[in-house]
Amino acid sequence: FPSHDTISIEKNLTIQGDSKTTTTLRTNDEASSSADGIFTIADNIVVTIKQLGFTPVTPVDTNAYNAPIWFNGDTHAGSLIYDCKFDGHKWSVFGWDLTGVVISSNAFIDGGVQLYGAGSDNRYWDVALTLGDENWCFIEGNTFTAQRAMAVHIVLGYSGAKYVFRYNNVVSTDGTGYVADAVDAHGYG
Numbered sequence: 235f236p237s238h239d240t241i242s243i244e245k246n247l248t249i250q251g252d253s254k255t256t257t258t259l260r261t262n263d264e265a266s267s268s269a270d271g272i273f274t275i276a277d278n279i280v281v282t283i284k285q286l287g288f289t290p291v292t293p294v295d296t297n298a299y300n301a302p303i304w305f306n307g308d309t310h311a312g313s314l315i316y317d318c319k320f321d322g323h324k325w326s327v328f329g330w331d332l333t334g335v336v337i338s339s340n341a342f343i344d345g346g347v348q349l350y351g352a353g354s355d356n357r358y359w360d361v362a363l364t365l366g367d368e369n370w371c372f373i374e375g376n377t378f379t380a381q382r383a384m385a386v387h388i389v390l391g392y393s394g395a396k397y398v399f400r401y402n403n404v405v406s407t408d409g410t411g412y413v414a415d416a417v418d419a420h421g422y423g
Contacts, residue, residue, distance in 0.1 A: 240304075244276045251286040254319040254341065258287035261302065271328065277307025284316040290323060301348070305329030311368065314338070320345050325390075332371035333396065342378045346388035347371075351395040371397040378416065380406045391419040 243249075251257025259272050272288065275281055288302035302323055303315060311334025319341040320326035326345040327337060337347060349371055378388040389399055397419075404416050 240271060240274045242274050242276065243279055243281055246280045248282040248284070249273070249286070250282075250284050253285050254287045254317055256287075257285065258289055258319075259302065261288075261290050271304035272302045274304045274306060275310065275313070278309045280310060280312040282314045282316065284314070284318065287319040287321070288323065288326065289319075289321045301325040301328035303327045305332060305335070307331075309333075310335050315340060319343070329371075331395075334368050334371070336372045336374070338372070338375045340376045342376060342388065344380060346378060346390065347373055348390040349392070349395045349397060351391075351393035369396065371395070373397055373399050374401045377403045378405070387418040388416045389418060395419065 261272060273281075273283065283303060302320060303326065305313070305328065308331040310329065310332060313332075313335045315327055315335070315337045317339045321341075321343040323345045325348040326340075326342055327347045328349070329335070330350045332349045373389060388404060389397065391397055399417050
């Protein structure tokens with residue numbers, strides 16, 4: 235994909251490759267602050283993206299926001315990112331209010347998930363917690379591996395984002411302490 239090109243998904247659908255190692259999508263955008271990914275999913279759209287590999291042509295700048303999968307707006311409950319490989323994007327999956335989205339059984343190399351709560355400020359955390367219901371983003375059964383010295387959390391939760399991080403394998407092979415600050419959650423800003 236040339237720099238800043240994106241496929242806008244505006245209908246519920248499934249995108250499936252042959253396997254995460256044989257079907258690879260690449261982006262040229264090595265240092266963009268662009269908010270568009272290879273797939274930009276519109277508000278109120280449910281997608282399944284599975285068995286795809288995502289790799290930049292050149293390593294992505296650590297400050298770039300060109301996540302291969304970008305959820306716009308709210309209400310993506312029922313969406314599934316499954317059995318994909320993300321290699322070299324700081325943020326592989328990015329979204330606002332990923333409530334009800336499942337990110338499972340993927341391989342993340344030098345990247346992770348950035349998500350925001352439904353509100354634009356700390357008020358989202360004022361909503362009473364109901365543990366065990368579907369009103370969370372589930373990040374589970376993935377492998378996160380740091381191979382290059384990229385100071386990045388593997389999950390970055392802003393604005394009271396609610397997520398469950400379980401059954402994941404976090405590995406640091408570059409000696410940067412990636413595992414120590416792997417999961418992050420805080421309020422607005």
